[in-house]
Amino acid sequence: MWDAAWPYLAAILPTIIVAALFYFLMKSILEGDRRERLAQSQWEKEERNDTGDNS
Incomplete structure (x- = not known):
């Protein structure tokens, strides 16, 4: 069998x-x-919160 397969x-x-x-x-x-x-998004969110920019 293995010979054929x-x-x-x-x-x-x-x-x-x-x-x-x-x-x-x-x-x-x-x-x-x-x-x-995800990390970039979280970092940008933290940066916006730190600077007080709400845009």
Whole structure:
């Protein structure tokens, strides 16, 4: 059974691994961007409150 299936697995396995790596990389980048935007928003809010500017 493995003799017949191995060529197909060997052909598709690298694609699956690269797709999984790409998924986790993009997930990490997007999560980092979300956190950065949240931190920037909080910092800007604190700066507005410190300076008394209500715009």
